[in-house]
Amino acid sequence: MRTDLHIHTTASDGRWTPERLIAGVLAEGIELFAVTDHDTVDNVLSTEALAREAGLAFLRGVEISTTATEHGNGLFHILGYGIDPTHPELLPRLDENRLKLEGTDDDDIRQLIKMGYPIDWEEYEAYTYDRERGGFKSLNFMLDKGLCADVRAFFNDIRAKLNHRWPTFLTPAEAVALIRAAGGVPVLAHPGMSLEHTGGVHAETLAPFLEAGIAGIECYSQYHDAETTAACIAFCRQHGILITGGSDYHGGFVNRKLGHPVVDSSELVLGQLLELSRVHLETGGG
Ligand SMILES: [Zn+2]
Ligand SMILES: [Zn+2]
Numbered sequence: 001m002r003t004d005l006h007i008h009t010t011a012s013d014g015r016w017t018p019e020r021l022i023a024g025v026l027a028e029g030i031e032l033f034a035v036t037d038h039d040t041v042d043n044v045l046s047t048e049a050l051a052r053e054a055g056l057a058f059l060r061g062v063e064i065s066t067t068a069t070e071h072g073n074g075l076f077h078i079l080g081y082g083i084d085p086t087h088p089e090l091l092p093r094l095d096e097n098r099l100k101l102e103g104t105d106d107d108d109i110r111q112l113i114k115m116g117y118p119i120d121w122e123e124y125e126a127y128t129y130d131r132e133r134g135g136f137k138s139l140n141f142m143l144d145k146g147l148c149a150d151v152r153a154f155f156n157d158i159r160a161k162l163n164h165r166w167p168t169f170l171t172p173a174e175a176v177a178l179i180r181a182a183g184g185v186p187v188l189a190h191p192g193m194s195l196e197h198t199g200g201v202h203a204e205t206l207a208p209f210l211e212a213g214i215a216g217i218e219c220y221s222q223y224h225d226a227e228t229t230a231a232c233i234a235f236c237r238q239h240g241i242l243i244t245g246g247s248d249y250h251g252g253f254v255n256r257k258l259g260h261p262v263v264d265s266s267e268l269v270l271g272q273l274l275e276l277s278r279v280h281l282e283t284g285g286g
Contacts (some may be wrong), residue, residue, distance in 0.1 A: 001033035001265040005059060005187065005273075006079065006218060006246020009047070012037035012063075015134035015251030018047040022054050024221045028259040032277060034081060034246070036061035036202035041085035059277040060085055063189060064175040065097050067168045070208040071198045075166045076188070078103050078175040081220065082276030083184030090182040093170065100167035104157065105138040109161050117147060122273075134253030151253070176213040185272055187216040191232060193223035203238075209232075216242025216271075220263045222256050223248075236269065243269040 008014030009021055014037070016024060033056065033258060035047045044060045051058035062080045067073050113119050119141075129140035135151065140146045148158050170178070172188075179186040188194075188209045191201050199205045206217070219232035220243075236243045239262050245263040249256050265274070 001057065001257065002029055003032045003245065003263050003265045003268060004028075004030050004094075004247050005032075005034040005061070005081070005244050005251070006036050006063075006221070006248045007033060007258070008248070008250045008253075009035055010038055010131035010251075011035075011040045011202075012082065012249060013135050013253060015132050015253050017132065018043050018050050020251070021047060022050045022056070023049075024258050025056060026054060030056075031260075032057040032059065032265055034059035036063040036079050036246070038063050039065055039094045039101065041083070041090070041094065044085040044098060047251045048136045049200045059273060060184075062090075062094065062179075064179070065092070065101065065166075065169045066172045066175045067166070067170070067173055068208065071195070073168065074198050075169070075193045075208040076172055076209075077190065078172055078179070078214070079187040079189045080175070080179035080182065080184040081187060081205060081244075081273050093178055097169055100169060102137070104132075104165065104167055105136055108138050108159065108162055109141070111143075112158070115161070117230075119147070121144070130240075132251075134250055145150050145206035170207055171212070172214070173212040180213075185215045185242070185276070186213065187218055187242060188214045189218045190221040190223045190248065190283060191217060192221060192225075192228040203214040203235060206232075206235050210239060210241070214241065216244050216269070218239070218244050218246060218253035220245025220261050220268070221248065222260060241269075242271050242273065244273070 010017050041062050048058050061082050066076050068076045111262050117243045127141050139154050148154045176186040195205050216234050247260050249258040
């Protein structure tokens with residue numbers, strides 16, 4: 001089965017609704033996929049229902065923001081597969097993470113006001129945007145106010161000038177425990193991107209995540225060159241953990257392609273994940 005286990009929707013910063021995603025998945029020839037929005041599971045059940053109708057194998061997912069003290073308080077994403085998206089312990093922790101992310105967005109705007117950008121705080125506070133544009137509030141606000149030309153300009157010309165600081169999220173070990181409590185399987189997302197500025201991908205930098213309890217690593221990713229993918233796979237094989245892959249597609253909001261890198265489930269080690277995707281496909285619940 002052609003597989004893509006890392007896809008964002010309008011529930012977080014992606015541009016595609018569940019309906020549009022199903023059409024895209026079918027057009028691309030993907031047979032097994034997962035929705036993994038940042039710190040929200042809002043589109044998981046609706047996508048699952050559509051996937052079932054379309055005869056596609058679907059894995060419930062979420063991408064949890066964590067802060068790793070072992071890696072200079074860096075931001076690391078932990079994917080949770082097969083979670084119960086109604087789990088009472090999971091939802092408040094995701095809410096907390098989203099509030100922190102929104103707080104960072106607000107801080108950026110406060111800094112821009114101090115720097116002299118013609119922004120009215122109350123107007124910003126009241127501002128909403130069409131989720132099918134993708135991205136996040138401060139970005140879309142700046143675009144609509146004509147204060148930056150495009151997404152690239154926002155990151156290169158505006159955010160680069162700011163003291164943009166990610167908040168302190170839960171630790172990877174806490175995210176792992178939370179995912180397991182919600183019946184899910186924790187997988188470290190795209191270590192090649194996350195470890196880029198803190199030592200790169202090798203046994204020593206991956207070890208803290210293994211100690212935190214991850215059950216697998218997203219080895220196949222558009223962020224990874226062949227060498228990084230091979231290093232991730234070797235680490236997974238050595239420790240007997242799952243090998244996953246996904247595109248991190250955002251519906252075109254950022255420059256990535258759905259279903260790329262092209263991976264077949266036979267190239268992955270999905271273990272329990274295959275079972276979890278079948279359970280949800282067949283029973284339609286749980
Ligand atoms: Zn990520
Ligand atoms: Zn992602």
